[in-house]
Amino acid sequence: MASGELTSKDYITHHLTNWSVGEGFWTVHVDTLGWSIFMGLIFLFSFRAVAKTANAGVPTKWQCAVEMVVEFIDSTVKSTFHGKNPIIAPLALTIFVWVLLMNLLDLVPVDFIPWTAQQIGAAMGYDPHDVYMKAVPTTDLNMTIALALGVFILMIYYSIKMKGIGGFIKELTTQPFNTPWLYWFNFILEVVALLAKPLSLALRLFGNLYAGELIFILIAMTGLYQLPMHFVWAVFHLLVIPLQAFIFTILTVVYLSMAHEHH
Template identity: 40%
Template sequence: MTTEGQEHAPSAGEYIIHHLHHLQNKHQEGVVDFSVINLDSLFFTVLLGAVGCWLLWLAARKATSGRPGRFQAAVEILVEMVDSQAKGIVHNAQSRRMVAPLALTVFVWIFLLNAMDMLPVDLLPWVNEHTLGLPYLRVVPTADLSITMGLSLGVLLVCLFYNVKIKGAGGWVHELFSAPFGDKWFLYPVNFAMQLIEFVAKTVSHGMRLFGNMYAGELIFMLIALLGGAWSLSGTGVALFLLHLLAGSVWTIFHILIITLQAFVFMMLTLVYVGQAHDHH
């Protein structure tokens, strides 16, 4: 006999659709609606950005020159790694004083945003629903295209700043029309179009790469959660529950590599794009 809870239990499709819905300021009317704000993504992005800055500040404040603790040693290894990558890409020492801390901040921030995917799928949405009474909550900001594209647009603005700073406004404008096919007036429209395509392609691919990987990872965690939700006392149900535990453990361990790698790739592309802004054609 079917119980009342089973009658009202959502289907697999309804479960996934519910978990992919953002807490928004208004209902989205179309595919592209810039008046809609994903409040959950914005909240966790700002919160984890503040947490990342606090962790770095804490490591700097408690740094000692004697025998560092494990936390200080881990931060020092991270800083040395980022600084070595910055030295290999950005050869201007003056610019590197700003670019290396930027790259470190990007890595820590993206890593913390990605790490939200390690929490149980239903944990924070359940807490949110039973405390604040809000119907939706997505906790992985980098699985939201608006966040990843916002981060990539921020990198684009940094690149434009260094283009003007290193080459001068006139030198950069001249480069827009003279590269990559040569300083001939009849090639100016082609060169300018190619430069615009390059900036757009780099920005879109930068944000889409991070979004695609984290969105796929979030979906896999939801599918694994459905395995656990389908178990019963029957033989098939127990097998599904055991498969849920096994798949969840394996994917979580593997996902640690993914969230770290995606943060590293985003940081490296940031360094590469800023380094390209220092190059003269």
């Protein structure tokens, strides 16, 4: 555990508390922002390095890995997205790799990063119990909602761009019942369905990663027995991490494909 003085409840609470600055609505989770930006920069610089050094000769292992990811996302977008938009494939690649890298932080032993932050805080004169560091951005509901909100904005933007404001309003009011006296009922149904898409995106990613992180914390509380148990759960979690990144990506592509439909 991070500290022998902590009770089990305090230990869990400490690991699930973000490093926050500000109060109320304007509270900023510094650790979520910091780690998400850091993993985003790793994605940008590593893929850019491969793009600059790629050649037709024998590729490096990292170049092979990057090419496999790019081809996988490209084929997925071609089979799922039925409109014409050059932004969708790069967007899908960015979402998949970025979410995947943020999820991978869940495999780091749960005590390592918080303990390191506590030691740095102690060296700077802070009480270690008051130093918080929650390293997995996708276990923060604020982060997953922010990602889903970006997708939602794109959905609205392309719906209006492709159909016009009048067409978008018709889409919300004339289905499933194309009867004027039921337009108000259609509008309620369609708005609920529209809002449910980003909400389900955010909650699905958050719920799976938060549950996985909580189990890692409970395993860490077993003390000397945590290593084999941690390994077993980490092996299982290797399936969850890319799967959740892929689900978030594929649903984003599906929703944007629906936004591009003219009917």
